[in-house]
Amino acid sequence: MATPFTLSVALRQLAYNRGQTLLTIGVVATSVTLIIFISSLINGLQVRIVNNVTDSIAHVRIMPEERQPQALWERESAEGDPLAVGRVAKLEQRQRKIEGWQPWLERIRSLVRDDLLTLVPSTEGSAVISRETKRIPARLLGVVPEDYNRIVDIQSNLVSGRFFALNGGEAAIGLRLSRDLGVSLGDRVRLLSAEGNVSNVTVAGIFDTGFGSVDGGAVFVPVRDAQSLLGIGNAITGFGLKVTDVFEAERVAGELRQQLPFRIESWMQDNERTLSGLRAQSGSSQMIVAFTTLSAGLAIAALMVMAVTNKYREIGILKAMGASSRQILRIFTLQGLILSLIGALLGTLASLGLLAWLGSLKTISATTGKASDLFPIALTLGNFLIGNGLALATGFFASLYPAWRASRVDPIKVIRGQ
Amino acid sequence: MSTSAPPSPLLVLDAVGKVYTGEIETRALADVSFAVSPGEFLAIVGSSGSGKTTLLNLLGLLDTPSEGRLVLDGQDASRLEPDEAARVRRERLGFIFQFHYLLPEFSALENALMPCRVAGNDRAEREEPRMRALLDRVGLGDKLAKRPHQLSGGEQQRVAIVRALANDPLLVLADEPTGNLDSRNADEVFALLQALTREAGKAVIMVTHDHELAERADRIITLKDGRVASDVRSPGPKAD
Ligand SMILES: Nc1ncnc2c1ncn2[C@@H]1O[C@H](COP(=O)(O)OP(=O)(O)OP(=O)(O)O)[C@@H](O)[C@H]1O
Numbered sequence: 123m124a125t126p127f128t129l130s131v132a133l134r135q136l137a138y139n140r141g142q143t144l145l146t147i148g149v150v151a152t153s154v155t156l157i158i159f160i161s162s163l164i165n166g167l168q169v170r171i172v173n174n175v176t177d178s179i180a181h182v183r184i185m186p187e188e189r190q191p192q193a194l195w196e197r198e199s200a201e202g203d204p205l206a207v208g209r210v211a212k213l214e215q216r217q218r219k220i221e222g223w224q225p226w227l228e229r230i231r232s233l234v235r236d237d238l239l240t241l242v243p244s245t246e247g248s249a250v251i252s253r254e255t256k257r258i259p260a261r262l263l264g265v266v267p268e269d270y271n272r273i274v275d276i277q278s279n280l281v282s283g284r285f286f287a288l289n290g291g292e293a294a295i296g297l298r299l300s301r302d303l304g305v306s307l308g309d310r311v312r313l314l315s316a317e318g319n320v321s322n323v324t325v326a327g328i329f330d331t332g333f334g335s336v337d338g339g340a341v342f343v344p345v346r347d348a349q350s351l352l353g354i355g356n357a358i359t360g361f362g363l364k365v366t367d368v369f370e371a372e373r374v375a376g377e378l379r380q381q382l383p384f385r386i387e388s389w390m391q392d393n394e395r396t397l398s399g400l401r402a403q404s405g406s407s408q409m410i411v412a413f414t415t416l417s418a419g420l421a422i423a424a425l426m427v428m429a430v431t432n433k434y435r436e437i438g439i440l441k442a443m444g445a446s447s448r449q450i451l452r453i454f455t456l457q458g459l460i461l462s463l464i465g466a467l468l469g470t471l472a473s474l475g476l477l478a479w480l481g482s483l484k485t486i487s488a489t490t491g492k493a494s495d496l497f498p499i500a501l502t503l504g505n506f507l508i509g510n511g512l513a514l515a516t517g518f519f520a521s522l523y524p525a526w527r528a529s530r531v532d533p534i535k536v537i538r539g540q
Numbered sequence: 541m542s543t544s545a546p547p548s549p550l551l552v553l554d555a556v557g558k559v560y561t562g563e564i565e566t567r568a569l570a571d572v573s574f575a576v577s578p579g580e581f582l583a584i585v586g587s588s589g590s591g592k593t594t595l596l597n598l599l600g601l602l603d604t605p606s607e608g609r610l611v612l613d614g615q616d617a618s619r620l621e622p623d624e625a626a627r628v629r630r631e632r633l634g635f636i637f638q639f640h641y642l643l644p645e646f647s648a649l650e651n652a653l654m655p656c657r658v659a660g661n662d663r664a665e666r667e668e669p670r671m672r673a674l675l676d677r678v679g680l681g682d683k684l685a686k687r688p689h690q691l692s693g694g695e696q697q698r699v700a701i702v703r704a705l706a707n708d709p710l711l712v713l714a715d716e717p718t719g720n721l722d723s724r725n726a727d728e729v730f731a732l733l734q735a736l737t738r739e740a741g742k743a744v745i746m747v748t749h750d751h752e753l754a755e756r757a758d759r760i761i762t763l764k765d766g767r768v769a770s771d772v773r774s775p776g777p778k779a780d
């Protein structure tokens with residue numbers, strides 16, 4: 123608690139030792155800037171990396187079971203029919219597909235409930251897309267464009283033509299694929315599915331999402347066309363869903379595994395390496411924060427010990443006048459708080475300025491000519507609070523030792539001129 | 541020769557001794573007994589190492605006696621807790637040291653008011669007119685806003701004298717208050733100290749090497765090897 127006496131002595135001394143004061147504020151401001159800046163930048167990088175992965179795919183994919191023999195055996199163990207093994211072996215050779223899928227759609231929707239952002243049936247397979255002598259392997263996706271657009275935004279990334287309201291006999295392909303094939307809007311291309319079915323379709327839409335795998339290797343056709351190319355009748359090949367929080371995908375997938383007789387994969391499984399990279403990055407950013415805080419604390423303590431040593435005589439005289447040890451302690455802890463408060467304020471302003479400047483830098487894509495942010499920056503309230511909170515706590519704790527030394531000054535020694 | 545003053549004594553020392561413990565034990569004071577009446581101006585003299593500063597530190601409750609009793613204003617103050625001693629210093633005692641030890645960050649007036657600030661700010665506000673008047677009285681009326689480094693040594697010591705009176709103490713303790721000044725300044729500062737304390741009715745205990753100045757006190761105690769060698773009331777007429 124500050125009294126007018128302790129506060130006025132604290133402030134006067136800070137104003138009097140201007141050099142030391144500015145130095146200490148500089149240390150605090152620099153570390154606050156560093157903490158906010160580094161964590162915002164790394165946050166932003168992580169958001170960008172995660173978005174690059176998750177924006178172009180379903181967060182959770184639901185597919186027919188692959189390892190059917192054992193799983194089916196378990197599921198149908200009540201029957202105890204040894205023939206099941208044989209039947210299953212046969213099943214596995216068949217096309218993997220889900221018949222009568224509408225009830226499953228409702229089932230999944232009710233299971234995922236609040237976490238669900240979007241759920242779409244998918245009809246996918248491999249195909250070769252060709253134009254004259256050029257042949258390129260691609261992923262064939264049978265979609266209801268208006269639904270699928272919630273998994274990957276194709277519609278607003280159209281370069282030409284249509285995506286929504288794609289008709290039978292029409293396809294939408296990526297800009298890169300169109301260039302690789304040398305086709306433009308309205309040209310006809312040939313699709314040959316892995317099952318050996320062929321169809322000639324018109325390029326009705328060309329898009330450029332920025333996601334390489336989508337732009338360079340996906341062919342979107344209406345569901346019916348895909349079903350006949352894949353030879354699966356009215357069946358589909360799976361479901362894709364997006365969840366509200368991408369990092370909850372694995373939990374949701376785990377819950378679905380308990381309830382559904384399907385193979386279920388989350389993007390987090392598929393991208394384990396990316397995720398562990400992100401975790402390592404978070405760890406190193408926390409280390410930077412910790413060491414920055416530590417070194418700032420030590421610098422503040424060292425500067426304040428110097429200030430206290432220079433003030434020995436004044437401290438002794440104040441004590442002779444009847445100032446209590448507690449009052450002396452308060453004078454210097456107040457100084458620690460004031461220095462870190464001003465430092466934190468300046469550091470916050472500096473980091474905001476720095477982030478605003480970096481955020482305004484744009485980079486122009488060499489291939490598409492689109493402008494995007496050079497540095498991904500995500501300043502969260504959390505970064506801000508952590509930076510400032512650490513500074514204040516550090517300033518206070520770093521001042522405790524110098525303040526304690528000050529409070530222990532023996533006026534007798536001062537009076538004796540020692 | 542000993543306590544014979546009619547008013548109840550302000551300060552009583554009863555067989556006070558001080559031994560510094562450390563690698564070597566040093567006895568600095570032994571069997572010191574005397575009493576001081578309100579308003580009395582007492583000089584303590586003695587050769588170097590005779591225990592003058594040690595005695596003054598005990599009187600100022602900056603240190604505790606190894607033996608004996610020290611009674612200040614009827615209250616045993618021999619072995620107070622540090623916080624309690626600080627409170628008594630704040631409320632009852634004024635200090636003047638050989639070096640002025642003014643705080644460089646504060647003006648002359650603010651320095652003079654510092655004991656009141658330590659005790660609480662409302663007090664500083666109350667005492668400010670009195671401090672202004674006292675500073676004016678010691679010839680610093682036009683230098684109230686000056687910082688210590690803008691004042692001469694004699695001026696700084698005058699601020700220190702005024703400061704010692706800020707909290708309206710019962711007793712002012714001065715350790716060679718003029719030791720650092722040339723003789724002309726020393727003379728002036730001493731005269732001011734004597735005048736101001738006499739006007740305010742404060743008792744003063746002053747350590748000095750200067751026998752001429754000591755002669756101008758009401759009473760002189762001479763220490764020798766930590767003992768009271770003589771305790772004489774000045775015969776000279778000081779009631780000018
Ligand atoms: N902290 C201490 N530890 C040990 N001995 C001490 C200490 N302080 C003082 N002394 C010793 O106590 C004795 C009295 O010292 P004191 O400072 O009281 O003398 P003094 O009369 O004030 O001398 P001076 O005139 O030189 O100031 C001396 O012998 C000194 O060496």
Ligand SMILES: [Mg+2]
Pocket residue numbers: 592593594
């Ligand atoms: Mg001495």
